[in-house]
């Protein structure tokens with residue numbers, strides 16, 4: 001049921017969004033004795049926190065589709081009530097955000113992910129303590145099944161033979177060597193424990209929730225905008241969702257309260273726009289909208305910052321191979337119609353193929369490439385085995401995995417171009433107040449493209465040593481440049497779901513021509529108690545999948561924010 005917020009109750013911190021950024025900081029702030037309200041627009045996800053979305057075979061258990069690794073790819077088959085409806089690209093709008101719906105890939109960041117992208121105070125040495133804290137709580141594993149076995153490894157084995165021959169070094173546990181990201185490979189690491197989704201939901205959110213006197217969580221509650229006078233926030237306006245949650249305005253502790261916006265790269269930009277913070281053209285779109293126009297904060301209080309610029313994502317380029325030994329497992333079919341033995345193994349002993357993340361990920365490899373501008377680009381290669389009933393030609397044998405699931409198999413290897421990439425895009429808002437990728441951040445710079453081509457040539461050469469392998473994409477004789485040019489540089493073809501950057505951290509204040517939206521304490525320029533803590537503050541892309549880095553940044557931000565003095569009245573007036 002939709003309930004109005006109690007206006008007499010105030011909070012030291014209101015955290016908006018319960019994803020990789022929001023959950024850890026909400027936990028740390030409540031641990032420090034502050035009263036914290038965590039707002040999440042989506043419904044509960046994991047069974048541990050009241051989630052209910054599940055196939056019939058999980059009825060009677062405390063598990064949902066978000067908990068069982070073999071069901072993680074269900075978001076691509078059925079995103080209803082799970083995927084955000086107001087973002088032009090895929091994002092999770094449930095409790096946990098991206099870390100409830102993602103593939104749980106879990107990488108300790110390369111030192112260069114901080115050193116090359118972030119300003120002073122956020123370099124690798126500054127982040128070491130936060131990194132240790134995160135990896136102590138969430139160590140991750142390369143072997144999710146409780147019997148210590150990895151299942152259906154034929155794809156891994158065939159590809160790794162090629163990598164070995166080409167001189168790649170296999171790392172037993174890649175997270176023990178975060179700085180070794182060149183000509184290395186290994187099994188994928190996941191934040192999975194006891195064969196269930198782990199990560200912030202099962203660590204930070206559990207400890208926060210145990211502090212019942214300090215921590216409050218409202219799901220199905222959308223933050224419409226921050227209520228502020230000049231640069232000082234006083235509360236957050238709310239909207240119920242899904243016939244539940246809270247409405248009205250929730251207030252901060254007068255004078256000392258703070259708002260932390262952790263609504264994701266798309267969601268945080270949108271919230272700032274609706275709160276009168278951003279480029280004037282975007283604020284005018286909100287001002288003209290039927291939903292917000294009449295009640296939007298007046299234009300003399302707008303804060304002109306480059307929100308939405310600096311948008312980044314891994315540039316995804318898929319290559320595809322097949323090999324007669326590769327075995328496909330139909331995880332999609334397992335949702336409604338699991339193989340009985342696999343279901344039993346999972347439910348009875350947390351063993352078997354369903355403990356592994358769909359769609360059978362790995363190996364993961366890393367290379368580095370230096371195009372003509374001399375700037376080293378980091379590349380991660382992420383293999384997955386897919387069934388493909390279309391356009392597979394006669395090169396594929398029919399493969400009988402179980403009586404129910406007959407398919408052909410191929411291995412797609414996605415090249416992620418990350419750390420070092422130069423191209424950036426822009427996110428804007430539509431009159432319906434949906435966010436959209438107005439300028440895609442993919443290969444707008446010629447040297448980024450050179451790096452992609454160099455990388456694909458390296459991988460083609462490495463895998464050419466694998467006997468019996470057939471190239472699907474690019475085809476055997478195809479020129480690599482022509483292949484790369486044939487793939488459009490739009491989200492539909494290149495999206496990696498790793499969006500960062502719309503509220504960049506930095507010392508060059510965006511109000512006076514700089515590029516930064518938040519300062520080194522993650523405080524929005526021109527405000528004294530409004531912060532952004534999530535992927536959107538990242539100046540550039542990480543080497544691997546970014547969730548661990550975002551959680552580490554959240555730990556760091558908690559430390560810095562707690563060390564700040566409360567605002568004084570004179571500063572509030574001066575800042576705007």
Ligand SMILES: Cc1cc2nc3c(=O)[nH]c(=O)nc-3n(C[C@H](O)[C@H](O)[C@H](O)COP(=O)(O)OP(=O)(O)OC[C@H]3O[C@@H](n4cnc5c(N)ncnc54)[C@H](O)[C@@H]3O)c2cc1C
Pocket residue numbers: 016017018019020021022039040041042075090091092093094095096097098099101102103104105106107221222223224262263264265267268271497498499533534535536545546547548550
């Ligand atoms: C399908 C998919 C697969 C991925 N796979 C991986 C992977 O395997 N490994 C990895 O490291 N990364 C992966 N990622 C990326 C990773 O999950 C994200 O980078 C990360 O979750 C971003 O963290 P965040 O805190 O910035 O935002 P999110 O985690 O997206 O959290 C934002 C939260 O804010 C909520 N919200 C938004 N607006 C409002 C509002 N106005 N009011 C209240 N709440 C609001 C949203 O519902 C959401 O819960 C994947 C992402 C997706 C979508």
